[in-house]
Every structure is written in C-alpha cells, then in structure tokens.
Amino acid sequence: MVCPYSFDVPGGVQFHVRDLAEVFLAQGHEVSVLAPADDDADLPPYLTSCGRAVPVRYNGSVARLTFGPVTSARVARWLEGGRFDIVHLHEPVTPSVSLMALWAAEDPVVATFHTSTVRSRAMHAANPLLRPSLEKIRGRIAVSEDAARTVRSHLGGETYIVPNGVHVDRFGAAPAREAWTGRPSAPTLAFLGRVDEPRKGLDVLLRALPAVLESHPGTRLLVAGPGDAQDLLRRADPRARAATTVLGAVSDPDKATLLRSVDAYVAPHLGGESFGIVLVEAMAAGAPVVASDLSAFVAVLDGGRCGVTFETGSPSALAAALTALLGDGARRASLRAAGRERARAFDWSRVSGQVMAVYETVLAGAHAEVPDPAPRTLWNRLVRSVPGTGGGGS
Amino acid sequence: MSGLDIDVLQVATFLVIALIAAAWYLSYAAARLDRLHTKVEGAMSALDAQLVRRAEATLELATSGALDPATALLLTDAATESIERTTEHPLAEDLLDGQHFGGREQVEATLTEVLSLTLTDELVTGLRAEGDELVEEALERIGASALRVRMARRFHNDAVREVRRVRAKRAVRWFRLAGHAGLPERVEFDDEVPAALGR
Numbered sequence: 287m288v289c290p291y292s293f294d295v296p297g298g299v300q301f302h303v304r305d306l307a308e309v310f311l312a313q314g315h316e317v318s319v320l321a322p323a324d325d326d327a328d329l330p331p332y333l334t335s336c337g338r339a340v341p342v343r344y345n346g347s348v349a350r351l352t353f354g355p356v357t358s359a360r361v362a363r364w365l366e367g368g369r370f371d372i373v374h375l376h377e378p379v380t381p382s383v384s385l386m387a388l389w390a391a392e393d394p395v396v397a398t399f400h401t402s403t404v405r406s407r408a409m410h411a412a413n414p415l416l417r418p419s420l421e422k423i424r425g426r427i428a429v430s431e432d433a434a435r436t437v438r439s440h441l442g443g444e445t446y447i448v449p450n451g452v453h454v455d456r457f458g459a460a461p462a463r464e465a466w467t468g469r470p471s472a473p474t475l476a477f478l479g480r481v482d483e484p485r486k487g488l489d490v491l492l493r494a495l496p497a498v499l500e501s502h503p504g505t506r507l508l509v510a511g512p513g514d515a516q517d518l519l520r521r522a523d524p525r526a527r528a529a530t531t532v533l534g535a536v537s538d539p540d541k542a543t544l545l546r547s548v549d550a551y552v553a554p555h556l557g558g559e560s561f562g563i564v565l566v567e568a569m570a571a572g573a574p575v576v577a578s579d580l581s582a583f584v585a586v587l588d589g590g591r592c593g594v595t596f597e598t599g600s601p602s603a604l605a606a607a608l609t610a611l612l613g614d615g616a617r618r619a620s621l622r623a624a625g626r627e628r629a630r631a632f633d634w635s636r637v638s639g640q641v642m643a644v645y646e647t648v649l650a651g652a653h654a655e656v657p658d659p660a661p662r663t664l665w666n667r668l669v670r671s672v673p674g675t676g677g678g679g680s
Numbered sequence: 681m682s683g684l685d686i687d688v689l690q691v692a693t694f695l696v697i698a699l700i701a702a703a704w705y706l707s708y709a710a711a712r713l714d715r716l717h718t719k720v721e722g723a724m725s726a727l728d729a730q731l732v733r734r735a736e737a738t739l740e741l742a743t744s745g746a747l748d749p750a751t752a753l754l755l756t757d758a759a760t761e762s763i764e765r766t767t768e769h770p771l772a773e774d775l776l777d778g779q780h781f782g783g784r785e786q787v788e789a790t791l792t793e794v795l796s797l798t799l800t801d802e803l804v805t806g807l808r809a810e811g812d813e814l815v816e817e818a819l820e821r822i823g824a825s826a827l828r829v830r831m832a833r834r835f836h837n838d839a840v841r842e843v844r845r846v847r848a849k850r851a852v853r854w855f856r857l858a859g860h861a862g863l864p865e866r867v868e869f870d871d872e873v874p875a876a877l878g879r
Contacts, residue, residue: 418712421842424719425835442845443838446831643824647831650729651722 287374288361289321290382292339292350293329296512298563299376299400302429302450307332309451309638320364320383322352336360336383351382361386365393372396372645378423379416379441388419394652396425396644399437399445401560425648427641432582433560446644450563451637454629457570460542468549472504473612476548476573478541478564479555481532482513487554487578489518490601494554495526497605502612505529510536510544545571549618550611553577556599562586565593566632569625574618576607592628593621709849710857716843720864723836727867730828731788735762737821738795746807746815751798758794761787788829789869795822796874804876823877830871840864 289303300321307317308330317332322339329335337357339350361383365373370393375384378397388395420441428434428445437445468474479486488509498505507526509515512535519527536544545551551568555578562583568575575593577583587593594611596603611617630636741747742755765784799822807815843864846852 421712421716421719424723424839425831426838443841444834445838446834640827643828644831647726647730647828647835651719651724651726651832651835654722654725654729 287317287319288376288384288387289319290351290377290380290384291322292352293319293321293323293333293335295339295350298450298561301563302398302400303376304330305451305453305634306638306641309634310642313638318364318368318370320361320387322350322357322383334364336364339382349380349382351380353381353386357383358386358390362390365390371649374398374641374645375423376400378420385416385419388422391422394648395423396427396648397423398427398429398448399433400429401433401436424651425644427644430561430582431585436560448640448644449632449637450561450566451634452563452566452570452629452632454570454633456538457542457545457567457629458572458626460539460546460571462547463543466508466544466547468506468547469504470615472506473502473549474547475505475507475608476544476551476568477507477509477511477554478544478551479511480513481509481511481515481518485556485558486511487556487599488515489522490554490556490599490604491552492518492522492526492530493601494604494608495529496523497602498608498612499525499529501609505612506531508533508544508548510534510541541567542571545573548573550574550576550608552604552608553583554599554604555580555583559583566629569593570629570632572622572626574611574621575625576604576611586632588628592624706851706855706857709846709852713843713846713852713857716839716846717858717861717864720836720839720843723832723839724864724867727829727832727836730825730832731762731784734822734825734829735759735791737818737825738791739763741815741818741822744812744815744818746810746812747803751803754794754798758787758791762791785867785869788871792826792870792872795826796872799874799876801876804874819877823873826871826873826877830873833867833869833871837866837868840866 287303287307289300291297291299293300293304303319303321307319310317311332319330319333320336321333322337323329323333323335324338337352337354337360339352341350343349365387373387373391373393373395375388375391375395375397377400378384378388379399384397388397426437426443426445427448428437429448429450431447434445434447437443466474466476475491477488477491479488481488491507495505495507507530509530510533515532519530519532522530533540533544545568551564551573553562553565553568553575555562557580559580559582562577562580565575565577565583565586569592575587577587577593577595578598579590579595580598583593584590584595587595594607596607611621736759738755738759742752742759747755762784765787799819804819807819847858847863852858
C-alpha cells in the first residue's frame with residue numbers, strides 16, 4: 287500500500303491507510319506500507335519510509351509531499367523487494383510517492399481516490415503525460431459518490447465505491463465522561479477538526495451559538511482539534527465565547543469519549559469534504575449528528591435519515607436545527623439509535639471485505655491474461671519499458 | 681557544390697531521425713494498445729468467472745430443497761440459462777477472440793432480477809435461521825459473487841474505455857496498429873446485489 291502524505295502527521299488518508307493495513311495484518315495477510323515519514327519518528331513495523339516529506343503548496347493548500355530522484359529510487363527498491371501480489375495506491379494523482387509507485391509498478395495496481403476537490407490545472411495539463419501510467423490501474427476505488435464524480439470529470443471512466451472504514455465498536459464502547467456530558471439544563475455540543483481551517487466551519491457554529499443560547503442558556507460547546515482558536519474566538523460574540531471550551535488536539539480514545547458524551551455533534555463544514563468520516567465516528571459513538579447539507583454528508587447520513595442537515599454555511603439555519611434538536615429528547619434518542627445502526631455499514635469488517643473483493647477481482651483478471659512472450663531485444667525493451675507504462679514484456 | 685552536399689546530408693540526417701522517432705512512437709503505441717487489450721481480456725474473464733460462480737451458487741441454493749418449489753424453479757430457470765450461455769471459450773488461443781460478451785446481458789440481467797425478487801429479506805432471514813450449512817454457504821457465495829460481478833463489470837468497462845480512447849487516435853487508425861482485433865464493447869446489465877445479501 288502506498289500513502290502519499292506524511293505518516294507522522296494526522297490526516298484522513300493516512301488514518302485510512304493505517305487502519306486498512308492493520309485490519310489486513312490482523313486477518314493474516316502480508317502488508318507493507320510505503321509513505322513519507324521522518325526517519326526518527328516512532329513508526330509502525332509495517333511502514334517503509336521513503337524519505338522526509340516537504341510542505342509544498344499544491345492544489346490550494348499546503349500538503350506534505352515527497353518527490354525527487356532519491357525518493358524515486360527508494361520507491362523502485364521497495365516495489366522490487368516486496369514482490370507484491372497487489373499494489374494499492376492511495377491518491378494516485380497527488381504528486382508524491384503514489385504517483386511514483388504508479389510510474390514504476392509492474393504488479394497489478396489498485397487505486398483509491400479520496401478527494402473530491404482535485405481542481406488542478408496542472409493535472410489537466412499533465413494529463414497526456416499521466417495517461418499511460420493511469421492505464422495500469424486495474425481497479426479504481428472511490429470513497430464516495432463525490433470522489434467518484436471528481437474522478438469521472440478529471441480522468442473519465444468508472445470507479446467502484448468502497449466507503450471509508452471506522453472501528454465502530456471502539457467508538458460504541460467508549461466510556462462517557464461526566465465533564466462532557468450534557469444535562470437537560472446545560473446540553474453539550476461537540477465540534478471536531480482543525481479549528482483554524484475555515485473549511486471546517488467553526489466560524490459558522492460560533493455565529494449560530496448566540497441564538498441557541500437564547501433558548502437553551504446553559505448550552506456548552508466543546509471544541510476539539512489542533513490549531514489556534516484564539517483568533518476566531520476573539521472575533522466571536524462574547525456570549526458564544528463564554529459558552530465555548532477549547533480542548534485542543536485530543537487523543538483517539540478521548541475523541542470517542544467526547545462523541546459518546548455530548549448531546550449533539552455539529553459538522554458545519556463549508557465544502558471540500560468527499561466523505562465525512564467524523565460523521566460515521568459520531569454515529570458509531572451514538573452522538574446525534576447535525577451537519578451541513580453537503581452531498582457527501584447527506585449520503586453518509588443515508589439521505590439525511592440518520593441525522594439533521596442544515597443549509598451549508600448558514601448560521602441561522604444551524605441555530606434553528608440545534609434549538610429544535612436540543613428541545614426534543616425523543617428525536618435525539620431516535621437519531622442515536624438510527625446512527626448506531628447506520629454506522630455498522632462502515633465498520634472495517636465490512637469495508638475491508640469489499641477492498642479484499644476488489645483485490646481478488648483484479649487478481650483474477652491479471653492471472654487470466656496470457657503472459658506476453660515478447661523477446662528481450664533492445665528495441666522491445668526500448669518500446670515496452672518506457673517509464674510510466676510498465677515493462678510489459680520484461 | 682559543397683554547400684549543396686551539406687544540405688543533402690543534413691536533410692538525410694533529419695529524415696533518418698524523424699523516421700526512427702516515428703518508428704519508435706508507433707511501436708510504443710502498439711505495445712501500449714496491446715497491453716490495454718490484454719487488460720480488457722483479463723477483466724472480461726474475471727467477470728465471466730464471477731458470473732459462472734453466481735449462477736452455480738444460485739443453482740445450488742435452488743436444488744437444496746430449502747426453498748418452495750416455485751421459487752426454486754424460477755431460480756433454476758434463470759441460473760441454467762446463464763450457465764448455458766457462458767462463452768464457450770472465454771480464453772481462446774488468440775487473445776482478442778471471444779472478446780464480446782455474446783449478448784448475454786439480457787440473461788444475466790434476468791438472473792439479477794430473479795435473485796432480487798426471490799431473495800427477499802424475509803426469505804433470507806428464514807433460511808439463515810434454519811442453520812443449514814449448505815444453504816448458508818450458497819447464500820454467502822451468491823452474495824460474494826454478485827458483489828464481485830459488480831466490481832468486475834466496472835473494471836472491465838473502464839478498461840474498454842481506455843482501449844477505445846487509444847484506438848481513436850489518428851496514428852493508431854492510420855497505421856492499423858490494432859491489427860484485426862475487434863473493438864471491445866462495454867458490458868451493460870443490471871448487476872444489483874440482492875438487498876438481503878448486501879448487508
């Protein structure tokens with residue numbers, strides 16, 4: 287498996303790769319993960335580092351990527367030494383190790399597309415360059431309908447949708463914490479995500495809060511996630527500021543505990559979300575979900591059946607949704623139950639089975655192919671082992 | 681005089697370089713196309729194998745005696761049709777023969793339809809409750825192969841799209857790089873996994 291983003295920095299793709307690798311290892315498969323990572327960082331045994339990641343501006347945000355000839359050589363060595371049955375690339379068009387591995391790979395390739403915001407001019411320009419490489423992918427997976435749509439519009443063609451996975455039981459079995467548990471007079475709300483990233487929409491929530499406080503004066507907002515919230519809080523309404531507790535970055539067990547304790551989890555994201563794994567985590571923990579009506583979120587909430595959705599970016603709509611939900615205990619209880627049921631569909635046990643089915647289907651196709659009997663002449667090698675097209679005959 | 685000599689030499693050199701480049705490009709394009717054709721062929725045979733598995737598992741369930749005769753007959757009918765129509769030689773000597781799906785779309789769509797009509801939530805829960813190992817296994821296999829049929833069909837159609845795009849290139853058409861290989865077709869049929877087995 288290849289992950290393009292630095293493994294020692296938290297992120298959706300990295301967690302997905304880590305969890306999937308660990309699930310497969312637990313099932314007795316052999317897994318090796320190639321990703322950028324600091325060599326001195328505490329790394330899991332299945333990880334091979336392909337060098338340090340460098341923060342680069344790409345596609346409108348700063349990503350930690352790896353590139354260059356040294357990395358390229360490490361990728362080639364890893365592929366050669368691994369003798370893999372399947373090479374599973376994540377985000378294959380990100381200019382990092384995944385793309386390099388795609389370039390170099392000769393084994394059957396499966397690729398997972400995570401993002402729904404690949405709006406890169408560079409990718410369009412480089413398209414003819416990437417095409418022959420992309421043709422090596424035998425199975426394309428998208429994590430959601432949104433991600434599939436992005437792939438369709440940029441690269442064309444179809445993808446099979448396998449959702450992101452969550453360890454549902456870890457969230458469902460988390461203990462509640464007294465300090466974070468809401469009372470009827472003082473309900474609690476949770477926000478999770480980078481606080482200083484506008485896309486995550488904390489600002490919308492802070493602006494909705496005063497109206498919520500009017501009908502439910504004791505309401506408390508618990509903000510968990512890395513980043514500096516001070517700037518945002520200073521500009522917020524004083525009432526909203528007083529009701530907000532900033533927890534900073536929290537550990538995985540604490541995240542589960544937080545979601546288990548609160549009366550509602552709020553996802554006020556403004557866009558750029560292709561899946562919404564936190565929504566699944568919240569549902570698994572039994573937190574009623576209030577989310578923007580982004581198409582990816584509505585899909586995760588099963589058409590909005592398992593949560594409350596409001597108009598994206600509208601503080602007044604969010605305030606109305608929250609006020610109604612906090613005043614309706616029965617609705618919260620039914621959402622908790624529906625969410626738990628829904629989250630099951632995203633449990634790793636189910637998701638990993640589907641990924642394995644993709645591997646098997648791809649392998650069945652690859653094995654059925656008659657090996658190419660091309661002789662190893664110089665001309666043949668020149669033609670066939672052009673980098674990026676795989677050495678068909680060699 | 682000497683000026684003309686150099687010109688001829690230069691032109692000749694350029695011509696040779698251009699010819700080599702063109703030859704390289706054509707060989708490269710042909711190799712790429714060949715690889716893509718192979719991929720389509722592999723994807724087709726994966727799809728074929730899963731369709732056979734699905735039909736066989738359906739027959740197994742139908743003949744297990746756990747179903748009422750009407751349901752069993754419906755399933756047997758659809759599954760037998762599918763097995764009979766399976767391409768006789770999915771992997772013939774020539775890679776690019778037997779490429780077409782042989783008009784089986786209708787037959788496979790029928791099996792899909794019959795499966796989802798007969799294997800209702802109610803029936804599947806009932807069958808599972810009986811705890812018959814053979815039936816359980818057959819249900820499991822129908823579900824697994826139906827899922828893989830879905831995947832294989834998408835991967836196949838994606839490979840077809842790639843072949844067709846490369847073959848639409850002017851160089852490929854003018855120099856007949858595809859040889860006598862038939863243009864692969866997409867395979868379209870309803871491949872919904874029976875809802876009761878999908879979870």
